[in-house]
Amino acid sequence: MAPYPQPIARPDDFAASRAQLTAMIARLGGAEMMTCTQEVLEDYLTATGRELQRLLMQD
Incomplete structure (x- = not known):
């Protein structure tokens, strides 16, 4: 079975x-x-990191 052509x-x-x-x-x-707490930093990275993953998949 031949692979699908991959766009550049x-x-x-x-x-x-x-x-x-x-x-x-x-x-x-x-x-x-x-100067924020670790909790605030983790919350920020979790939310924005998920958004980054979503954008990467869409791109």
């Missing part, structure tokens, strides 16, 4: 995922996150 990924194919990751990194490096 272009840089803009992951634009939404890249934007989400860039926003996450910026927020994590900000003063608010540097």
